[in-house]
Amino acid sequence: MPIIKDGAIIVDSWTMLDEEADVPSSADIIIPLNVMLEKADRLSNHSGRIGLLIGNDVAVEDHADLIAKADIVVLELPAFTDGRAYSQARGLREDLGFEKELRVKGDVLVDQAAYLLRCGFDSFDFDGEFDAETWKKSSGIMTTGYQRTYKDELETRG
Amino acid sequence: MYVYDDFDEKFVRERAAQFRDQVERRLSGKLSEAHFRPLRLMNGVYLQLHAYMLRVAVPYGTLSSPQLRQLAMIATKYDKGYGHFTTRQNIQFNWPKLKDLPDILDDLADVGMHAIQTSGNCIRNVTSDQWAGVAADEVTDPRPYAELMRQWSSLHPEFSYLPRKFKIAITGAESDRAAIAFHDIGIQVLKNDAGEIGFAVYVGGGLGRTPMVGKKIRDFISLDDLLPYLVAILRAYNLEGRRDNKYKARIKILVHETGIDGFKAKVEKIFDGLEKDKLRAPAGEIERIQGFFDLPNYETVEPNPETLTKARSENAAFDSWVKRNVATHKQAGYAIANISLKPIAGIPGDATDEQMNLVADLAEKYSFGEIRVTHEQNLVLAHVKEKELFELWQALVPAGLATANIGAITDMITCPGLDYCALATARSIPIAQKISEKFADQKRQEDIGDLKVKISGCINACGHHHAGHIGILGLDKKGEEYYQITLGGSGDENAAVGEILGPGFSGDDVAGAIDTLVNRYVELRNETTETFLEVVKRVGLEPFKEALYANN
């Protein structure tokens, strides 16, 4: 599945691990939160970067410490109509002050890109096909918004 | 009323361009129907029984004359020459074509209007008291706060993919004309002892298949904290509202299942953790908005002028209209004139392009160019000099807009029902027409007094039947329409859900059944001033059941 950042497909180094897999010591890995909670001590000597995959039913403020240490957080969009990740993202960015990469994975529609960016996501893991031209045109139409968000804060900071 | 600045204008233009892009991608096949559907719904476009339908937002029910003329133009150019005013104070067009919708949105943007969030699982058009700013019983004008919430909720990045639709209503008066108890969030503007503005907040009310009266979650939230507190409620709902069953996805179910105390605890926890400064309106914004809602420049005019008294005594029809349709204004010498869109045997809430143009003209001539749409599907000219009421009425009569029935039995809320709606199980409009004919006699209507009849063509309750003093619900029994009758509902500050009387009636028998109920009421009332609802509360359902079913 293509990873999109700044409107283009990128190759990145993150490897998504499931519960069964062993953890290579030097890889940049994304681990589901529940696995992390169980195996945190086994990762104490891990030399690669560590990211977290957080399910939609997790209250992010309950895991502020782990999140603060994560190098990337991935939130899920199981269906494009399921908006829980938007609230989780704002909680992470605005209330917990998480500043590293925030990725959304799943049924992402180009028409949602502007909302997702404003909620603080900065990379997209697409389920479907990615069309750069449509993305560029359709995600950039709305340049105005009534709500001040993380993205506006970033832009203000410069 | 509120007038767009450059920012608002740009926002609406961009939104129209965005929808044009989405429609183009849909028509070219780049966007599937499954993906397009939620996008078009969030822009008020439904696929109904016979055609597409477009619902245009009328924020808190306030329109200017140029805006109403533009709606008339759209009705003429793209539709069949009429529109339908809804219980969310909006207007919908029944026959637009998808290929024309981008142009219609541009035409709306030309007058500072749009169709944003008039449908879809997002925050819908914020509604309010149709008499806001002029009602004699008002603490303060709620419209500036309604406008603040309109802006805040428009294309909200976090709250556009909620579990289900989300409706907010706000009132500034003790008499609740906005049915705040039946909203996902209901807000009452208050003033504390120090004279500061604040808000009582209710949550979890709603109609539909599981009607519930909203519960109070905060007695008094300050103006500063209003938007952060709304964020906390919406976030709790967005994260925890049910997504497994669309019939259990409204916030009322979450509040019900969690209990108001448990839900409040969740909201308060989120609220405590919010960086509130970032969520508040920018400094000076509410004052800027309030500047648009200054009262118009009223003239000093004599209250209750001789000309009015004389016209009333000489013209019985005008006198009836004044009694029923004119309400007290807080400015001496002025009145609130309600224009009924419920002509006898007409289609409740419909207005032709000609009628819209006429009302726009009359608003300019008599009411500072401003029109209100009510949730009961009527129009209001909110600032008419008493001495000009007779002239106004004379202009309304030939257009069929002078029916003297506001709040009376023939002033029914009626959903479009199976004549238009893809979800309906039975027709509503023909039922309303038959009831209207049955009670056409003005004297009888006046004798019956205040009686709210509300008709829905399916269990989703768009016609607010649960809140009707008499509620009528159309259902489908093996391919045939039949109608259930409820009694004792109320949508005001004493909100209550009506109770089902008994077995349903066929479409032909409903008007007769209502006649029976009304006759029973007339027999039961202690004096002519005791209203239908008061009698139902006093005697209960039994006497009415007996009247309806005794012979069967």
Place this chain on the structure above:
Amino acid sequence: MAKKLKGDQVLTGQLLREGDVVFLTEGGNWSLDLQDAKIATTPEKVEEFDLFIAQAEEANLVIDVYPFVVERDDTGKLIPSHIREKMRTTGPSIVYAEL
């Protein structure tokens, strides 16, 4: 998926661009008139509708496609059996555009 409804069936949908109600014809086109509709009289024929539903989606011309049950009135005219489809086929039952 075409549902296994009891009785003769026709296939209906709405034009994507206009929204008008249409019916699948014998020739595989879409007509505004129910009387032109292709009628499926056996479960096998009803099942064949699935193919047309898929084609309609592919062609991107007609949306919200589904079958419904019809019967014939005394004059031999096709009429829908259910009130909803009756309303949908004949238009609003009220006088609407001339208040």
